[in-house]
Amino acid sequence: MRSKFNKKAKQTLNPGGPKNIVFAVVFFVLCLGLLTKLTDYSRKVANIPYSAFLQKVEEGAVKAVNISGQDVYGEFKDGNKFETVIGDYTKNWDLLRTHGVEFSIANPSSSLSFWHILLLVSFLMTPLAIWYFIKQAKGSGGSGGSGGGIFNMGKSRAKLFMPSTIKENFNSVAGATEAKEELKDVVDFLKNPEKYKRLGAKITRGVLLIGEPGNGKTLLARAVAGEANCPFFSVSGSDFIEVFVGIGAARVRDLFAQARKAAPSIIFIDEIDAVGRHRGSGLGGGHDEREQTLNQLLTEMDGFETTNEPVIVLAATNRPDVLDKALLRPGRFDRRVDVPYPDLVSREQILNVHIKNIKMDPTVDIKKIARGTPGFSGADLANLVNEAAINASKQHDRSDVNINDFEEARDKILLGKELKTIMLTEEDKKVTAYHEAGHALVRLLQPIDTDPLYKVTIIPRGKALGVTHSLPEREKYTSSKEEMIHEIQMCLGGRAAEQLIFNKLMTGAYSDFKAATEIARKMVCFYGMTDNLGPVVYSQNQGEFVYSQKTAEKIDTEVQNILEDCYKKTYQLIIDNKEKLEKLANALLEKETMYASEIYELLGITPRQDFKLN
Ligand code: ADP
Numbered sequence: 001m002r003s004k005f006n007k008k009a010k011q012t013l014n015p016g017g018p019k020n021i022v023f024a025v026v027f028f029v030l031c032l033g034l035l036t037k038l039t040d041y042s043r044k045v046a047n048i049p050y051s052a053f054l055q056k057v058e059e060g061a062v063k064a065v066n067i068s069g070q071d072v073y074g075e076f077k078d079g080n081k082f083e084t085v086i087g088d089y090t091k092n093w094d095l096l097r098t099h100g101v102e103f104s105i106a107n108p109s110s111s112l113s114f115w116h117i118l119l120l121v122s123f124l125m126t127p128l129a130i131w132y133f134i135k136q137a138k139g140s141g142g143s144g145g146s147g148g149g150i151f152n153m154g155k156s157r158a159k160l161f162m163p164s165t166i167k168e169n170f171n172s173v174a175g176a177t178e179a180k181e182e183l184k185d186v187v188d189f190l191k192n193p194e195k196y197k198r199l200g201a202k203i204t205r206g207v208l209l210i211g212e213p214g215n216g217k218t219l220l221a222r223a224v225a226g227e228a229n230c231p232f233f234s235v236s237g238s239d240f241i242e243v244f245v246g247i248g249a250a251r252v253r254d255l256f257a258q259a260r261k262a263a264p265s266i267i268f269i270d271e272i273d274a275v276g277r278h279r280g281s282g283l284g285g286g287h288d289e290r291e292q293t294l295n296q297l298l299t300e301m302d303g304f305e306t307t308n309e310p311v312i313v314l315a316a317t318n319r320p321d322v323l324d325k326a327l328l329r330p331g332r333f334d335r336r337v338d339v340p341y342p343d344l345v346s347r348e349q350i351l352n353v354h355i356k357n358i359k360m361d362p363t364v365d366i367k368k369i370a371r372g373t374p375g376f377s378g379a380d381l382a383n384l385v386n387e388a389a390i391n392a393s394k395q396h397d398r399s400d401v402n403i404n405d406f407e408e409a410r411d412k413i414l415l416g417k418e419l420k421t422i423m424l425t426e427e428d429k430k431v432t433a434y435h436e437a438g439h440a441l442v443r444l445l446q447p448i449d450t451d452p453l454y455k456v457t458i459i460p461r462g463k464a465l466g467v468t469h470s471l472p473e474r475e476k477y478t479s480s481k482e483e484m485i486h487e488i489q490m491c492l493g494g495r496a497a498e499q500l501i502f503n504k505l506m507t508g509a510y511s512d513f514k515a516a517t518e519i520a521r522k523m524v525c526f527y528g529m530t531d532n533l534g535p536v537v538y539s540q541n542q543g544e545f546v547y548s549q550k551t552a553e554k555i556d557t558e559v560q561n562i563l564e565d566c567y568k569k570t571y572q573l574i575i576d577n578k579e580k581l582e583k584l585a586n587a588l589l590e591k592e593t594m595y596a597s598e599i600y601e602l603l604g605i606t607p608r609q610d611f612k613l614n
Pocket residue numbers: 172173174175176211212213214215216217218219220316350353377378379380382
């Protein structure tokens with residue numbers, strides 16, 4: 001079905017139709033625009049932060065500047081060129097004058113004329129472009145799949161960074177201990193591909209870095225390249241999406257060919273969801289192109305299996321849920337690395353990385369700043385330091401940054417963040433801490449057959465305010481009644497803790513109840529785990545109940561009984577261990593994320609102690 005559709009879609013794009021001429025014109029203009037942009041970027045001009053610019057002016061290191069609107073282009077006395085963006089330039093006249101900087105002002109609108117000329121030129125050249133387009137398209141026999149399209153359209157747009165230009169290594173990434181640990185294998189493979197070849201070991205070729213923007217996915221990928229000392233091809237998923245069917249696929253092919261040539265090497269695909277969305281989910285014609293691109297990506301990754309070149313593909317996304325399942329199969333992106341919002345300790349470490357080049361007032365307590373910035377991403381923290389430095393130099397004309405500068409910067413960033421994400425009040429945080437502590441405690445006190453506790457966090461993520469993770473020790477194919485009961489009790493632990501401590505009922509436990517109810521219903525309907533209903537499967541067939549109303553009522557009663565019984569026992573368990581609950585909740589408020597071992601130590605219990613819940 002799908003392939004048929006493909007062919008049809010391709011035909012509408014075959015050369016010759018009047019539609020294509022319009023396409024060609026638009027395309028050519030775009031191309032030219034892009035080209036100028038690219039050459040613009042490739043100029044050797046350092047882009048420096050505004051704060052650095054001011055500092056350089058004060059040091060007398062700046063020779064001359066040209067100001068156009070908020071853009072500043074300038075030259076240092078040592079001949080190097082730079083550019084920066086300024087807030088309000090009228091305030092800088094005196095500063096520039098006192099430090100003897102030559103300055104001139106350009107009318108920002110005059111740069112438009114450049115674009116006018118560009119447009120004119122491209123329209124004049126359009127006939128030529130059309131001729132080229134038709135000739136090339138014909139030559140390659142249809143538009144699908146051909147890599148040699150006009151003007152290198154099928155060439156990959158990836159930026160290549162040679163090892164000598166990559167300054168990042170694992171030390172540049174603060175916190176993210178788990179992610180770094182996971183990526184060590186990858187580095188080792190890139191460094192010693194021969195070893196792996198000799199051993200015939202299966203290694204991961206694709207790693208999915210999962211996390212919200214600004215938490216260091218790109219940074220980690222570059223750090224891997226830095227550690228392995230190998231070339232780094234960087235591209236964004238959206239770079240593959242084009243109007244023309246086949247161009248994206250050709251770019252993928254070209255990118256992988258280049259990477260193979262440069263092997264050992266790394267391909268980094270940012271925002272992979274742009275190409276990797278599950279197939280058949282697009283609207284209109286655009287998705288046909290994306291499917292081909294995705295298929296090409298899958299083909300290239302499967303190719304690794306036979307060719308053995310040490311090329312690793314790292315891909316970043318914050319939407320793993322929308323990815324096509326085919327991408328996640330073994331041999332493709334079969335490893336997932338979480339890059340979460342930083343916890344308290346990580347935030348402190350990230351801040352310490354970013355204040356390295358800044359003069360700090362000695363009274364500034366970084367730990368305190370870290371404590372006051374829950375929910376900040378790594379990028380937010382970098383921004384915080386930058387803003388604080390600007391506050392110090394611009395607003396207060398000081399050279400060292402003090403705590404007030406940080407407070408001001410934080411308020412400003414928070415204001416921007418509040419619009420986008422939930423910010424927890426102290427009260428919310430406290431409730432969440434007790435709630436998660438409740439889950440964790442139940443899990444800890446459960447006997448050996450349940451999944452061991454892994455970590456607990458009260459850092460909000462998506463809709464969840466906190467999460468308690470357990471890690472299965474092995475794949476489980478069957479569960480006993482006991483295990484299912486324990487699972488339900490673990491689900492209810494959050495609410496039980498809330499009820500005991502705050503003595504009121506809150507809405508946060510909805511998804512816990514849903515999960516618990518589902519398990520209980522399965523016990524009753526599928527596994528015959530109740531005495532009253534016996535070993536019968538009560539299923540729903542295509543939405544229709546295949547059992548009587550009376551049975552339905554019985555089922556509901558049984559489910560309710562199980563849940564109520566479980567809740568009672570869970571509540572009692574929490575009461576009996578209130579002291580531990582308090583301890584754990586308070587520790588969570590302090591640390592935000594805790595691993596099982598820390599919790600065992602804190603509570604003084606041996607791992608997997610055989611406590612009986614009955
Ligand atoms: P992502 O790719 O996840 O959107 P980036 O890697 O682009 O995030 O991070 C943006 C910036 O935030 C980085 O360049 C760095 O300055 C800062 N940053 C993020 N995470 C960290 C970290 N763990 N340590 C140090 N800096 C970080």
